[in-house]
Amino acid sequence: MATIGDVAREAGVSRSTASYALSGKRPISEDVRRRVQAAAEALAYTPNAGARALATARTKVLGLLARFHEDEFAPAMLQYILGVTDTARDLGYDTLLVTEADGARALRRITDSRMVDGVVLMNIAQEDARLPVLRAAPQPGALVGLPGDCSGLDVFDLDFEEAGRVMVDHLHRLGHRELILVSQPEHVVERGGAYVWRLRDAALERARLLGVTLHAVYGESRQPAVGQLLNGLLDAHPAATGLLINNEAVAAALPSVTHQRGLRVPEDLSVIGRYSAEFAATFSLPYSFIESAPDRLGSMAVRQLVRRVESPAARREPSVVRFISPELVSLASTAPPGPAAP
Amino acid sequence: MATIGDVAREAGVSRSTASYALSGKRPISEDVRRRVQAAAEALAYTPNAGARALATARTKVLGLLARFHEDEFAPAMLQYILGVTDTARDLGYDTLLVTEADGARALRRITDSRMVDGVVLMNIAQEDARLPVLRAAPQPGALVGLPGDCSGLDVFDLDFEEAGRVMVDHLHRLGHRELILVSQPEHVVERGGAYVWRLRDAALERARLLGVTLHAVYGESRQPAVGQLLNGLLDAHPAATGLLINNEAVAAALPSVTHQRGLRVPEDLSVIGRYSAEFAATFSLPYSFIESAPDRLGSMAVRQLVRRVESPAARREPSVVRFISPELVSLASTAPPGPAAP
C-alpha cells in the first residue's frame, strides 16, 4: 500500500507538504496541490487508519454496545442498530458493534484502548453496570433508554409514562371503562427494563384518576405462551373492552387469537399498541398504535454524540435527557365500546 | 491515559523490556516481570489500539458488510450478525458493522485504510460489485451466501438446491402429487438473490423427475400483500395438498390464512418451510421446516476468516465453498394428503 511518503516522493515534495496539500490545513500553491493530488490518485493512496488515529487521537469510529436478550424483539433491535450505523456513516463515522455479555468490561476495553471516539449504549437497565465505566471514560457517550441515575449522561428515549397515559386517555375518551394492559415479561423487569414499569405505572395511575378499571399483567415473549396468555386474559376479563399492548410479541400474536375467538376488532375489542411503524407494516397489525421510532432514537443519540466528540465546547455542555413524545399514528382499531358499535 | 512508557518508568525498566514483559515474547526475569505487571495494574494500563495496529499491522477488528433491504426479514438478519459478532469476540476480535448502500466503496474504505484484518460479506448477489474489491484487497474475506463466481473466495451457505429437493422428496414420499412453492419476492431475484432460484430450480427439476405438479411462484415480503397472495394461490390451486415456503414473511402469515379459510394443517394441507429454529419458536410456526441456521453460518465464516488472518500458511490454502446440508428438523405439519388423513 502507498504511504504518504510515496505520494510525497511521486509529487517531488516533502511528506509534510503532501499532508498539508491533502488536508488543506495550510496554504499550498496551486501547482503543488495538483501534483500531490495527482500522485495520491495515481498511487490509490488511502491514509492508514491506525497511524492517523495515533497522530490525531481520533479514530472516526463509534462504539455501539447492545445486548440481545432472547426475549427482546429482533426487528426493533435491528432498527435501533440501523438508526445508529446509518447516521454515523452520514456524519463520517464507522460503527463498532459490541454484543458481548459483559458490557462493562467490553466498554472498558474499547474506551481504554482508544478504539472509539464515543459510544452509544443500548438496552439500558435501571442499575446499569456500564454507566460508571462510561462516566469515567475519556470519550463521550449517549444512551438509548433511561437508567435510574442519568446524571452526566445524554439520554434518548420514548416517553413511556406519557405513552401509558395517552393509551388510557384515548380509550377512556371513547367510553371504555374496563381495560387490560399487557406488558413485557416479568423477567425484563427483573433485569431492570424500566420502560416496562414506566408505562405500566403511569397507565395505572391515570386509570385510577379517571375511574377506569385497568388489569395490568406481565406478558410473554414467545409462542405458544403468548397465545395462551391472551386467551387466559380474555377469559378472565370478559367485560374488558379495551386492550393495551406494550410488547411486540403479544401484538404479533393477537390477530390469530381474536380470529380464533371470533372477536371483531374494534367492534368487540379496541386495541392499542406501542411499537414501530415498520413493525406494524411487516406484520400487518391492524391496530391503533403509538409509534416508538427506534431508528429515530438511534439517530438522535448519534447526532448528539458526534456533536460532543467534535466540539470541545459541546463536550462541556450539561447533559440532556430527551424524550420522544408518543404519537398515536393510527386509529384503525379503536372505537367506542360494544353496544355503541354498528 | 497511561502509556507503556509510564509503565516502564514506574517499574524502573526500559520501554522495550516492559513490552516484552507484558507480551512474553522474550525471556524476562521473574522479578522484572512482576514489577512490570504490578505497574501496569496500578496505572490501569491498556495498550493504545492505534499505536499497536501501526506497529503490528494488525487491528484485531473484522469488518462485517451487510445490507438491509426492506424485503429481507429482520430476525434472520440479526441472527447472522450475532453469529458473526459473538464468534469474533470469542476469537479476540471486534466487529465493525458497515451497512451503507454502496458496499463496494465501503469495502474499499475499510480495507485500504487497514481498519480491519478481514471482512465478512453478507447479502451476496449473483454479480456482486464488492467481490472484485475483496479479491484485490490485502486482507482475507469470507462470504455468507453464494455468488455467481466464487473463485478465490471462501463461501458459506445453506445448500439451497438440496433444500428444494428435500422438500419435494419429503412430500412426494408422503403421497402428495400437487404442490405449491412460494419463494421470495421477484425483486429479490432481480437484484441477484441467487438463493431464490437455487431452491426453486432444484425443486422444479426434482418435481419433474418424480412426476409431481409443482406451482412455483414468487412471494411477497409484507402484509397485507402476503395474505392476499396466499389466498389467491389456495383459490387457484384447490387440488394442491402441499405447500413449500422459502420465505419467512409468508410462513409468518400462513397461520392466520389457514385459520380464516378453515384449513387444517396437516390434514388438509401439508406445510414445509425453510427458516431458522429461532424464528420458528418466536412465531410458533407449527410447520415442518428445514433449519437454515444463520448464526451457524456467520460463525463458520468468522472461524475460517480468522484462520486465514492469523496463519500465513492458511492464507495460501485454496479457497473453500462449504454448504450446510439442509436438515428437516421438525415434522409437525406434514402428513399424507387428504383422504388418507383422519
Place this chain on the structure above:
DNA sequence: CGTCACCGTCGAACCGGTTCGACGATCGGG
C-alpha cells in the same frame, strides 16, 4: 582461570501519519 554461551535488558529504529517552528523566496513599500 580464561573463554564461550546464554540470559536478560537496553537503546534505537520503525510503523505512517500530523503538526510545529523555521527558513528561503517573493513581493510591496519606503
Place this chain on the structure above:
DNA sequence: CCCGATCGTCGAACCGGTTCGACGGTGACG
C-alpha cells in the same frame, strides 16, 4: 535599493506501541 511581511515549503519531532541488534553479566566448561 533595502527592509520587512507574507507565502509556501521543509525538516524534525511526536503520537505509542513493537522488534531488532547489541551488550553486560553470569554460569558452565575446558
